Amino acid sequence: MSIIFYDFETTSLDVRENKIIQFAFLHHSTNEIYHSFVNPSQSIPSVISEITNITNETVSGYETFDFYLPSILQFIEKFNKPIYFIAHNGNCFDKLIFCRELKQNKIDIPTNWKFIDSLSLARYFFPEFTSHSLDNLRKMFHIKNEHSHHATQDVYDLQTIYNKMDHGDDLELVEKIENESRGKMNFGKHKGKKFSEINLSYFESLIHYNIISEYKNPEIFDYLKKNL
Numbered sequence: 001m002s003i004i005f006y007d008f009e010t011t012s013l014d015v016r017e018n019k020i021i022q023f024a025f026l027h028h029s030t031n032e033i034y035h036s037f038v039n040p041s042q043s044i045p046s047v048i049s050e051i052t053n054i055t056n057e058t059v060s061g062y063e064t065f066d067f068y069l070p071s072i073l074q075f076i077e078k079f080n081k082p083i084y085f086i087a088h089n090g091n092c093f094d095k096l097i098f099c100r101e102l103k104q105n106k107i108d109i110p111t112n113w114k115f116i117d118s119l120s121l122a123r124y125f126f127p128e129f130t131s132h133s134l135d136n137l138r139k140m141f142h143i144k145n146e147h148s149h150h151a152t153q154d155v156y157d158l159q160t161i162y163n164k165m166d167h168g169d170d171l172e173l174v175e176k177i178e179n180e181s182r183g184k185m186n187f188g189k190h191k192g193k194k195f196s197e198i199n200l201s202y203f204e205s206l207i208h209y210n211i212i213s214e215y216k217n218p219e220i221f222d223y224l225k226k227n228l
Helices: 044-053 065-077 096-105 118-123 134-140 151-163 171-181 200-208 218-227
Strands: 003-010 020-027 032-039 085-087 113-117
Touching: 003 044, 003 096, 003 151, 020 044, 020 065, 020 151, 032 065, 032 085, 065 096, 085 096, 085 151, 096 151, 113 151, 113 171, 118 151, 118 171, 134 218, 200 218
Parallel strands: 003 085, 085 113
Antiparallel strands: 003 020, 020 032
């Protein structure tokens, strides 16, 4: 078994349309890391540059993501299987981006790859925290955030936070926590409730006011397709 922390920085928060501008994959046991800036072949919005400190000049000498994908896969394949990929809010962002790129390059996701969202783990292990964002977790554990929203710093900080969780590197427990978090609301007035315990009209309101979308909340929409 292996754990790889991963993170993407992109041109926007819309996973349907954004382009990768930086990636990082960090192996938990060996601390080997593979990372690079990426040329998105489009202008990076100023608001993204303000958040990430990644500018058009930063990425001008780099290749597009498909150039790096074979090397990423080669890096991953070095490690023992199964591989647990861990990203913060990964189910709504990083996992979707990674799977999208694999699909666009006609690469099937191996069955021995498992994806874990550390946001679910943080909510389980630190229920007393009012926020489980990566920035707030940094604050709670006195981790400097001067280079936050840089993929390399984010994976190292995520590794530090993961090590503070009381799981003893028991990946079966980690996977169980992740599985138990599925099918539950993770925000709003029904936070913590199972989808089946919530009136369907509530989901319809979330859709009407564009609070949720099929791409950002695939689990909710899978449930609704079966029950609406």
